[in-house]
Amino acid sequence: MKRYQHLAEALESSILSGALHAGDRLPSIRAASISRNVSPTTVFKAYYLLEAKGLIRARDRSGFYVVGPEGTRPPEIEMTSAPDERVFNVDVSDRVLQVLGATMRRDLVPLGSALPSPELYPIPRLSQVMASTLPKLSVWHTVDDLSPGSAQLRHAISLRYHADGMQVYADDLVVTNGALEALNICLGVVTQPGDAVIVESPTFYAALQALERNHLRAIEVSTHPRDGVDLEAMERAIQRYKPAACWLMTNFQNPLGSLMPEDKKRNLVALLQRYALPMIEDDVYGELYFDSRRPLPAKAFDQEGLIMHCSSFSKSLAPGWRVGWVAGGRYTQHIMRDKLSLSLSASAPAQVALAAYLSRSGFDRHLRTLRHRFEWQRNCMLQAITAHFPEGTRTTYPAGGYFLWVELPKCVDTSRLHQMALAEGISIAPGSIFSSHERFHHCLRLNYGHPWDERLQTGMEILGRLIAQQLECGDHSTGEIQQGAIP
Amino acid sequence: MKRYQHLAEALESSILSGALHAGDRLPSIRAASISRNVSPTTVFKAYYLLEAKGLIRARDRSGFYVVGPEGTRPPEIEMTSAPDERVFNVDVSDRVLQVLGATMRRDLVPLGSALPSPELYPIPRLSQVMASTLPKLSVWHTVDDLSPGSAQLRHAISLRYHADGMQVYADDLVVTNGALEALNICLGVVTQPGDAVIVESPTFYAALQALERNHLRAIEVSTHPRDGVDLEAMERAIQRYKPAACWLMTNFQNPLGSLMPEDKKRNLVALLQRYALPMIEDDVYGELYFDSRRPLPAKAFDQEGLIMHCSSFSKSLAPGWRVGWVAGGRYTQHIMRDKLSLSLSASAPAQVALAAYLSRSGFDRHLRTLRHRFEWQRNCMLQAITAHFPEGTRTTYPAGGYFLWVELPKCVDTSRLHQMALAEGISIAPGSIFSSHERFHHCLRLNYGHPWDERLQTGMEILGRLIAQQLECGDHSTGEIQQGAIP
Numbered sequence: 001m002k003r004y005q006h007l008a009e010a011l012e013s014s015i016l017s018g019a020l021h022a023g024d025r026l027p028s029i030r031a032a033s034i035s036r037n038v039s040p041t042t043v044f045k046a047y048y049l050l051e052a053k054g055l056i057r058a059r060d061r062s063g064f065y066v067v068g069p070e071g072t073r074p075p076e077i078e079m080t081s082a083p084d085e086r087v088f089n090v091d092v093s094d095r096v097l098q099v100l101g102a103t104m105r106r107d108l109v110p111l112g113s114a115l116p117s118p119e120l121y122p123i124p125r126l127s128q129v130m131a132s133t134l135p136k137l138s139v140w141h142t143v144d145d146l147s148p149g150s151a152q153l154r155h156a157i158s159l160r161y162h163a164d165g166m167q168v169y170a171d172d173l174v175v176t177n178g179a180l181e182a183l184n185i186c187l188g189v190v191t192q193p194g195d196a197v198i199v200e201s202p203t204f205y206a207a208l209q210a211l212e213r214n215h216l217r218a219i220e221v222s223t224h225p226r227d228g229v230d231l232e233a234m235e236r237a238i239q240r241y242k243p244a245a246c247w248l249m250t251n252f253q254n255p256l257g258s259l260m261p262e263d264k265k266r267n268l269v270a271l272l273q274r275y276a277l278p279m280i281e282d283d284v285y286g287e288l289y290f291d292s293r294r295p296l297p298a299k300a301f302d303q304e305g306l307i308m309h310c311s312s313f314s315k316s317l318a319p320g321w322r323v324g325w326v327a328g329g330r331y332t333q334h335i336m337r338d339k340l341s342l343s344l345s346a347s348a349p350a351q352v353a354l355a356a357y358l359s360r361s362g363f364d365r366h367l368r369t370l371r372h373r374f375e376w377q378r379n380c381m382l383q384a385i386t387a388h389f390p391e392g393t394r395t396t397y398p399a400g401g402y403f404l405w406v407e408l409p410k411c412v413d414t415s416r417l418h419q420m421a422l423a424e425g426i427s428i429a430p431g432s433i434f435s436s437h438e439r440f441h442h443c444l445r446l447n448y449g450h451p452w453d454e455r456l457q458t459g460m461e462i463l464g465r466l467i468a469q470q471l472e473c474g475d476h477s478t479g480e481i482q483q484g485a486i487p
Numbered sequence: 488m489k490r491y492q493h494l495a496e497a498l499e500s501s502i503l504s505g506a507l508h509a510g511d512r513l514p515s516i517r518a519a520s521i522s523r524n525v526s527p528t529t530v531f532k533a534y535y536l537l538e539a540k541g542l543i544r545a546r547d548r549s550g551f552y553v554v555g556p557e558g559t560r561p562p563e564i565e566m567t568s569a570p571d572e573r574v575f576n577v578d579v580s581d582r583v584l585q586v587l588g589a590t591m592r593r594d595l596v597p598l599g600s601a602l603p604s605p606e607l608y609p610i611p612r613l614s615q616v617m618a619s620t621l622p623k624l625s626v627w628h629t630v631d632d633l634s635p636g637s638a639q640l641r642h643a644i645s646l647r648y649h650a651d652g653m654q655v656y657a658d659d660l661v662v663t664n665g666a667l668e669a670l671n672i673c674l675g676v677v678t679q680p681g682d683a684v685i686v687e688s689p690t691f692y693a694a695l696q697a698l699e700r701n702h703l704r705a706i707e708v709s710t711h712p713r714d715g716v717d718l719e720a721m722e723r724a725i726q727r728y729k730p731a732a733c734w735l736m737t738n739f740q741n742p743l744g745s746l747m748p749e750d751k752k753r754n755l756v757a758l759l760q761r762y763a764l765p766m767i768e769d770d771v772y773g774e775l776y777f778d779s780r781r782p783l784p785a786k787a788f789d790q791e792g793l794i795m796h797c798s799s800f801s802k803s804l805a806p807g808w809r810v811g812w813v814a815g816g817r818y819t820q821h822i823m824r825d826k827l828s829l830s831l832s833a834s835a836p837a838q839v840a841l842a843a844y845l846s847r848s849g850f851d852r853h854l855r856t857l858r859h860r861f862e863w864q865r866n867c868m869l870q871a872i873t874a875h876f877p878e879g880t881r882t883t884y885p886a887g888g889y890f891l892w893v894e895l896p897k898c899v900d901t902s903r904l905h906q907m908a909l910a911e912g913i914s915i916a917p918g919s920i921f922s923s924h925e926r927f928h929h930c931l932r933l934n935y936g937h938p939w940d941e942r943l944q945t946g947m948e949i950l951g952r953l954i955a956q957q958l959e960c961g962d963h964s965t966g967e968i969q970q971g972a973i974p
Contacts, residue, residue, distance in 0.1 A: 097824050104633065118626040130836060131618035139605040142807025146591065177664045177809075181830035193680040193702055209828035215680055320629025320835035322664075337584050341696035343668035347834035348807035349617060 003038055004045035011046065015055050015066050021451060023372035026056060026064040065372055072386045077225040077394040077407050083201040085233065087219050087241055088436040090212040096205045096433045099418065103427045109459035112418070112427035116402050116449025118319050120373060122366050126318055129360075130353035141352055146345040148336050149175025149325070152355035157325055160358075166300050168309075168327045174336045175346045179284045179312035179324035182335075183247070184210050185342065186308040186326060189334045190278040191216055191244045198237055198246035200229050202405070202434035202443070204254040204282065207247050211436075218436040219243055225396045225405060228253060228260035231267055238275050245278045250298050252285035255434050255445035256405045257398025259295055269301040278331070279307045284324075285401035287316040287367055290375040295400070305329030313354060316367060321350040373451070374402050380452040381460070388464030390471055402449030407442065412470050414444045420466045426459045490525055491532035498533065502542050502553055508938065510859030513543060513551040552859055559873045564712040564881045564894050570688040574706050574728055575923040577699040583692045583920050586905065590914045596946035599905070599914035603889050603936025605806050607860060609853050613805055616847075617840035628839055633832040635823050636662025636812070639842035644812055646845075653787050655796075655814045661823045662833045666771045666799035666811035669822075670734070671697050672829060673795040673813060676821045677765040678703055678731045685724055685733035687716050689892070689921035689930070691741040691769065694734050698923075705923040706730055712883045712892060715740060715747035718754055725762050732765045737785045739772035742921050742932035743892045744885025746782055756788040765818070766794045771811075772888035774803040774854055777862040782887070792816030800841060803854060808837040860938070861889050867939040868947070875951030877958055889936030894929065899957050901931045907953045913946045 001009075014020040026032070026047065033040040047064050050056045057067045103112040110117075141150075148154065154170035161168035176182040183206070191197060193215035199207050201220035211218050219237045222230040229248055237243065250260040250268070260268070272279050283297045299309035308331055312324030323346050328335040339345075357363065378398065385395055385406065392409040408414070414430035421428050429447075431440025450456060488496075501507045513519070513534065520527040534551050537543045544554045590599040597604075628637075635641065641657035648655035663669040670693070678684060680702035686694050688707035698705050706724045709717040716735055724730065737747040737755070747755070759766050770784045786796035795818055799811030810833050815822040826832075844850065865885065872882055872893065879896040895901070901917035908915050916934075918927025937943060 093824055093828065097827070100827070104630070106627065106630070115630060118629045121626065121629075123626040123629065124622060127621035127624070127836070131621060134614035134618060135611060137614070139608065139610040140593065142605045142608075142610065142805075143591070143593070143602060145807060177668075177830040177834070180828075181664075184829050188700060206828060213675060213825060213828060318629075320632060320832070322830065322832060322834045337580055338700060340584070340587070341580065341667075341693060341700060342671050343664040343809065343830070345807070345809060347664070347809045347837045349614070349836055349840075350834045353836075 004042045004049065007036060007038065007042060007046040008049040011050055012055060020066050021373065021376070023369045023376060024066045025062075025369075026066070028063060059368075059372070062368075067372070067376060073382045073395075073397065074385045074389065075394045077396055077405065083220045083222060083435070083439060085219070085221070085237055085240070087196045087217045090208050090216070090218050090436045092205060092208045092433065092436060093212055096209060099429060099433050102418075102422055103429065105427070107425065108422070109426040109455055110450055111446050111456070111459055111463065112429040113447045113449070114429075115319060116315065116374075116447070117451060119451065120370055120449070121317065121319055122362070123318070125362070126321075126353060126357055129357045130349060133353055133356040134349055137352060142348045145348045145351050147174060147340040149173070149346060150348075150351040150355055153323075153351050153358075154325070156355055156358035161327070164294055164296060164300070166296070168299075172327050172329075172332055173325050174328060174332065174339050175351060176324045176326060176339060177343060177346050178314050178322045179282065179310045180206060181339075181343070182310040182312070182324050182326040183207070183280055183282055184213075185335055185338050186280045186310065186328070186331065187211075187214055187216070187245065187247065189331050189338060190280075195244035196241045198234060198243045198248075200248060200253060202255055202431065202440050204249065205433045207282075208436055220435060223253070223256065223258065225256050225258055227264055228258045229268075231264065231271055235271060238271075238277060243277065245280060246272075247280040247282065248298075249282045249285070251283055251295050252288060252398055252401030252403075254285070254401070255403050255429065257396045257401055257403050259399050260298070262296060265296070265298045266301050268298050269307070272302070272306050273304055277306065281307050281309045283309060283311045284315050286311065288371055288374055288402065289400040290371055290378075291399055299327060302329065305331075308335070316370070317357075317363060318350070318354060321354070322346065323350050323354055371400075374400075374449065377402070377448040377450070377452050378404065380456075381446060381448040384457060384460035388461050390464070390468055403445050403447060406444050406446060408444070408467060409471060410442045412442045412467055414442060417444070417463075417466055417470065420469075421463060424462050424466070426463060428463065491529045491536065494523060494525065494529060494533040495536040498537055499542060507553050508860065508863075510856040510863065511553045512549075512856075513553070515550060546855075546859075549855075554859070554863060560869045560882075560884065561872045561876065562881045564883055564892065570707045570709060570922070570926060574683045574704045577695050577703070577705050577923045579692060579695045579920065579923060580699055583696060586916060586920050589905075589909055590916065592914070594912065595909070596913040596942055597937055598908075598933050598943070598946055598950065599916040600934045600936070601916075602806060603802065603861075603934070604938060606938065607857055607936070608804065608806055609849070610805070612849070613808075613840060613844055616844045617836060620840055620843040621836055624839060629835045632835045632838050634661060634827045636660070636833060637835075637838040637842055640810075640838050640845075641812070643842055643845035648814070651781055651783060651787070653783070659814050659816075659819055660812050661815060661819065661826050662838060663811045663813060663826060664830060664833050665801050665809045666769065666797045667693060668826075668830070669797040669799070669811050669813040670694075670767055670769055671700075672822055672825050673767045673797065673815070673818065674698075674701055674703070674732065674734065676795075676818050676825060677767075682731035683728045685721060685730045685735075687735060687740060689742055689918065689927050691736065692920045694769075695923055703731075707922060710740070710743065710745065712743050712745055714751055715745045716755075718751065718758055722758060725758075725764060730764065732767060733759075734767040734769065735785075736769045736772075738770055738782050739775060739885055739888030739890075741772070741888070742890050742916065744883045744888055744890050746886050747785070749783060752783070752785045753788050755785050756794070759789070759793050760791055764793065768794050768796045770796060770798045771802050773798065775858055775861055775889065776887040777858055777865075778886055786814060789816065792818075795822070803857070804844075804850060805837070805841060808841070809833065810837050810841055858887075861887075861936065864889070864935040864937070864939050865891065867943075868933060868935040871944060871947035875948050877951070877955055889934060891933050891935065893931050893933060895931070895954060896958060897929045899929045899954055901928060904931070904950075904953060904957065907956075908950060911949050911953070913950060915950065
C-alpha cells in the first residue's frame with residue numbers, strides 16, 4: 001500500500017469512528033504535509049481519494065471538509081397533505097406542553113427536541129465578545145437599547161438583508177425576545193379575537209398555541225412536503241373564510257422541512273396582494289440551507305409591505321440569548337408600540353454583544369460549518385431510517401434546517417409511540433401536535449440537530465423496533481396520506 | 488473656630504456643592520482621623536455637628552451617610568380621588584406612546600421619564616460579574632435556563648422572599664423578560680376578551696395598554712394618594728361589574744407613590760378571597776422604601792394563591808437587562824405554559840450573571856445607597872415645587888419609589904403644559920395618560936429618579952413659570968380633586 005493510501009485510510013477511520021465530524025475542516029495540504037511528515041503531493045492524493053469516496057469535499061475554496069454519508073434513503077413523501085378545509089377552534093396547549101416537557105429533558109435521546117445541540121454554536125466565543133465589550137459600555141445603553149432595539153444591532157441585521165439583495169433598513173426593524181415573541185406580537189397586530197388565520201398543515205405547534213392564546217381560529221391549508229403550502233387551496237380558503245392573516249414558513253418549514261421555490265414565492269406574494277392579506281413569515285431556519293445560497297424569503301418579493309418577516313439568532317448563532325427581530329413592513333410602528341407595552345425591549349447585554357460579534361468576521365464561517373454538520377446529520381438519520389424503520393415508511397428530504405418528517409404505515413399511532421419511546425429514554429414529536437384537530441396520527445417529526453453518535457444511532461434502532469411492535473398488532477396498510485373531505 | 492468646626496464646615500461645603508451626594512457614606516471615624524490627621528474625637532464631634540444640622544445620619548449601624556434636604560414641602564394631597572365607577576373601553580395607546588416617545592429622549596430634562604437614571608445602578612460591576620461568569624459556563628445553560636428560568640436565579644429570588652418572611656419557593660417562580668412581560672402574561676391567564684378588570688385611579692398607563700391589547704375593559708377605582716385603593720369602592724365595583732381580575736400596586740404606586748398599610752393589605756386579601764377574585768400585584772418598587780424595612784406585598788397575606796406577585800431587577804439592580812419574575816400562586820403552571828409559548832425564556836447570559844451577582848454580597852449595600860439617594864432627590868423635588876409652583880399646588884409624599892404626583896389648580900391643562908415644556912426641552916408625564924377616559928387634566932407625575940443637579944433645578948423653575956403662564960389666562964380655583972358622579 002502506498003503512503004497516500006495509508007494516509008487516506010487513517011483519515012477514513014477517523015471519520016468513520018466519529019473522531020472527525022461532518023463539517024470539520026481537514027488541515028491544509030501544507031499543514032498536513034508538515035505534521036504527517038509526507039510530501040504535499042501525498043496529502044493531495046490522499047485527499048482526492050477521500051473525495052472520490054464521498055467522505056470529504058473541497059468547499060468554498062477554503063479547503064477540504066468532512067461530509068456526511070450519502071447512503072440509501074427511504075422513499076420520499078410525494079403527495080400533498082389534504083386536510084379538511086374548515087375553520088377550527090384551537091385547543092392544543094395541554095397536548096403540546098405534555099410533549100414539550102419531555103423533549104426538553106437532557107436525559108432523553110433528543111429525537112423529539114425542538115432545539116439543536118448548543119454544542120454546535122460558538123457560545124464560548126460569544127461569551128468572550130460579551131465579556132470584552134460590556135465593561136467598556138456606557139450605562140446609558142440600558143436606556144438607548146429599548147424598543148425598537150440597539151441601533152448598532154439593527155444596522156448589522158439590515159446589512160445581512162442587503163447582502164441578500166433585500167432593501168430592509170435599520171428603521172424597518174424591531175428587536176424582540178427571540179423570533180417567537182416577534183411572531184406573537186405580529187399576530188396580535190393584525191387580528192381581533194375570533195378571527196380566522198391560515199396556517200400550514202402540518203404546522204409548527206407554536207403557531208397553534210399563539211392562535212389559542214389570542215382566541216383565534218385556524219384554517220389548516222394543504223402543504224406539499226417539498227415546496228410548501230398549496231396556493232390554490234389557500235386561495236379557496238381566503239375566498240371562503242376571509243381570514244385576517246396567514247402565518248407561513250417558506251424556508252425549511254417546521255415540521256416538514258419543505259422549501260418553497262422562488263417562483264412560487266412570487267405567486268404567493270401576488271396572492272397576498274390580490275386579497276390584501278397580511279402574512280407573518282417565520283424564517284428562523286433560512287440561514288441553515290445545504291445548497292449554495294440562502295433561499296430568499298417571500299418578503300424579498302413583497303412591494304406592498306404586507307409581510308412581517310420574523311427571524312432570530314437563536315437557531316443560527318446564539319441559542320438561549322433570546323434576540324430576534326421583525327422587519328414589519330407597513331405594520332412596523334404598530335409592532336414597535338406593542339413590543340414596548342408587552343416587554344419594553346430585549347436584554348441589553350445580549351443586544352450589545354451580538355452587535356459587536358457581527359461587526360467582526362466569524363459568523364459566516366460558523367454558519368458554513370453548521371450547515372455542513374446539519375447536512376451530514378440529516379444523511380445519517382435518513383440512513384438510520386432506511387436501516388431500522390419498517391417498509392412503508394416515507395420521509396421528506398429537507399434541503400436545510402434540522403427537522404425531517406416521517407410518515408409511517410397508517411396503523412401506527414405515534415402518540416402511543418411517544419409514550420413507548422419515553423419509557424426507553426427517547427423523545428419524539430408525534431404528528432398530532434402539529435394540527436389543531438389531531439391529524440397526522442401516523443407521522444412524527446425527527447430532529448437531526450445533534451451530533452450523530454452511538455446514542456442517536458441506538459435510539460433510532462430502538463424506535464424502529466417499537467414501531468415494528470405496533471405493526472405486529474395493527475393493520476398493515478401502507479403509508480398513504482389521509483385524504484380529508486374537501487367541502 | 489475649633490478644629491472639629493473646620494472639619495464640619497469643609498464637609499458641609501462638599502455636601503452642598505454636590506461633591507458628596509445623598510447616600511454617600513462618610514469615611515469611618517478611624518479612617519477620617521488618619522486621612523485628616525486629627526484625633527478621632529475631632530471627627531466624632533464634626534460628624535455630630537453635621538448630624539444635628541440634618542446633613543448626615545447614622546444609619547444601619549454601618550456608619551454615617553449624607554442625607555437630603557428636609558426643606559419646606561407643598562401641602563399634601565389628602566382626598567381620595569373619586570372616578571365614575573363605570574366600565575370603560577380602553578383606547579390609550581396612541582396618547583401614551585406620544586408622551587412616552589418624548590420621555591425617552593436623552594436630550595430632555597427627564598421630569599416625565601418612567602425610568603430612573605442608569606447611573607445610579609452598579610451596571611459596570613454587573614458587567615464584570617457577567618464577564619467573569621460566562622466563559623466558565625456550560626453551553627447547556629442555554630437549554631437549562633429556558634422557562635421557568637434558571638434554577639440558581641429562582642433559588643436566589645426565593646431566598647429574598649424568605650428573608651422577608653414569605654414562603655415563596657423556586658418552584659413557585661417563573662422568570663420573565665422584566666416585570667412588564669410577567670404582568671401581561673398574568674393578565675392573559677385570568678381573563679377572556681371583553682372581561683372587565685379593576686385598576687387604580689390614577690393607574691400606571693402600561694396597565695391600560697395591556698387591557699387594550701387584550702381587548703379588556705377598565706373599572707377605575709378610587710385610590711387614596713397615601714394608602715392606596717379604596718376597598719369599599721372596590722367591593723361595590725366587584726358586586727356590580729363581576730370583574731375577572733384586579734391589577735394593583737400596593738407599594739409605592741405609579742403614579743401616586745401611595746403605600747397601602749399592612750392592615751389594609753390584609754383586608755384587601757380578605758376581599759379577594761370573599762369573591763375569589765384573582766389579583767395581579769405589580770411590586771417593582773417594593774425594594775425602594777425610605778423607611779426602615781421593606782413593606783410586605785399583599786402576596787404575603789394570601790393563603791389561597793389568588794395573587795400573582797410580579798417584580799423584577801429593572802428598578803432595583805439591572806435596568807435594561809430585562810429580567811423579572813412572577814410568583815404565580817395557583818396560576819403558576821398556566822403562567823409558565825404561556826411564557827413558554829410567548830417568548831420561550833429570558834436571556835440566558837442575564838439570568839446567569841444575576842444569579843452569580845446575587846450569590847455574592849453587594850446587592851443590599853447597593854440598595855441602601857439607592858434608597859437614600861431617591862429619598863434625598865424626593866426632598867429636593869418637593870422643595871423645588873414649594874419654591875417654584877403656584878399656590879394651590881398639592882403633592883403626594885411618597886415613602887419610596889421615584890415618582891410623585893402633583894395636583895395643580897384645576898384650570899391648568901397638563902397636556903398643554905406637556906407641549907409647552909417640550910418646547911423648552913423638558914418632559915413631563917401629564918395626568919391624562921393615567922386614565923382610560925382622560926381624567927386628571929390638572930395633574931402630572933414627576934420623576935425624581937435622577938441625581939439632583941442644576942439642570943433639574945432649572946427645569947423645575949421653568950415648569951413653574953409655564954404653569955403660571957397658564958394660570959394668568961385661566962380661572963383660579965384651587966386644586967380640589969374632581970369628584971365624579973358615583974352611580
